[in-house]
Amino acid sequence: MKTNKVAIVGAxxxxxxxxxxxxxxxxxxxxxxxxxxxxxxxxxxxxSISVRGCTPQNILLGTDTSEVCGGNPLDASQAKLVxxxxxxxxxxxxxxxxxxSSDATNWTVTLNKGYMFQDGxxxxxHNFVDAWNWGADCANNQINSYFFGMIxxxxxxxxxxxxxxxxxxxLKVVDDYTFTIQTSAPTSNLxxxxxxxxxxxxxxxxFSDTSADKSTxxxxxxxxxxxxxxxxxxxxxxxxxxxxxxxxxxxxxxxxIFKVYNDTxxxxxxxxxxxxxxxDVIPSDQLVGxx
Numbered sequence: 001m002k003t004n005k006v007a008i009v010g011a012x013x014x015x016x017x018x019x020x021x022x023x024x025x026x027x028x029x030x031x032x033x034x035x036x037x038x039x040x041x042x043x044x045x046x047x048s049i050s051v052r053g054c055t056p057q058n059i060l061l062g063t064d065t066s067e068v069c070g071g072n073p074l075d076a077s078q079a080k081l082v083x084x085x086x087x088x089x090x091x092x093x094x095x096x097x098x099x100x101s102s103d104a105t106n107w108t109v110t111l112n113k114g115y116m117f118q119d120g121x122x123x124x125x126h127n128f129v130d131a132w133n134w135g136a137d138c139a140n141n142q143i144n145s146y147f148f149g150m151i152x153x154x155x156x157x158x159x160x161x162x163x164x165x166x167x168x169x170x171l172k173v174v175d176d177y178t179f180t181i182q183t184s185a186p187t188s189n190l191x192x193x194x195x196x197x198x199x200x201x202x203x204x205x206x207f208s209d210t211s212a213d214k215s216t217x218x219x220x221x222x223x224x225x226x227x228x229x230x231x232x233x234x235x236x237x238x239x240x241x242x243x244x245x246x247x248x249x250x251x252x253x254x255x256x257i258f259k260v261y262n263d264t265x266x267x268x269x270x271x272x273x274x275x276x277x278x279x280d281v282i283p284s285d286q287l288v289g290x291x
Contacts, residue, residue, distance in 0.1 A: 048254060049256055050278070051280070059213065060073065060229065071197065074200075079200070079249075080199055081195070091192050097177075104187055110178050117203040118228045119203055127204070135198060137163055138163060145161055226250045227241055234260065239257075
C-alpha cells in the first residue's frame, strides 16, 4: 500500500466533530509511542493544530449548514444541550442539566446556570426557544428547518419542510433556566437529536443582527462552545480556545486552523510534507497498491 502513516493518523484525528479534544499538534513536537508523563508533556507542548478544511456551502449557522465544510468548524465551536461522547457517541448532558419526560411527548429541559456565551452573556431558556423558532420559520429559508418538524405546532401544509408560522406552540419558556418541548408524537430519541448543530442556542446578539440572512453575525458567530471562531475567509477558518468556556468538554489545544483546500490531493501532500497536521480525506490514488 502507498498510504502514508502520518496521513492515516491525521485522517483519524481530523474526524473531530466528536474527538477534537483528543487531538494535538505535531508542529513543534512528535508524540511518543507511549503513555504517562511523556505523552502528557507532548500534548502540553502542542498549542495549535491545522486541519484540512474546505469552503462552506452556506454561512456559518447551525440551521443553515449540512455539510462538513461548515459543519466541522461549527461542531468545534458550539455547545448544545447535549454533547456526544467521543468514544460511544452517546448523548451526555452539556448545557442541559436534565432533559426529562414521562411519555416521550412532553419534555422538560432544565439548563445549567452560569453557562456563558462567548460575548459574556448567559445562556438562558429563551436563547433556545427563540433560535429554534427562527430556524424553523419558512421566512428565514434555513436548509435544516425540517429538523424541528417533530415539535408540536410545526405547520407545514405545503410540504416545504419549514414552519409557515413564526412560532411553534410546542415550545414554552418556563423561566430563565427551564423550557418545555411538546412533540407532535412520542419521540423516544429526542435527547439524541438535540446534540445536532441545528439545535444550538443563539445569543441575543444574533437577533440584533439586522442583515436579512444573519450573514454579519455568521461571519464570526458567537456561541457557547470551547472554541471561538475569530477568522473566517477564503483561505482559512481560525478557532481560538475560549477562556470563559463554561462546560465540561474543553479543547486540548489553544488554536485550531481549518486551512481551505478544494483539492484533496493538495491537502494530503501537505500532510506528508508536514505542512498540515491532519486531513480527513485520503485521495483514492494513495490507497491503491501496486499490482
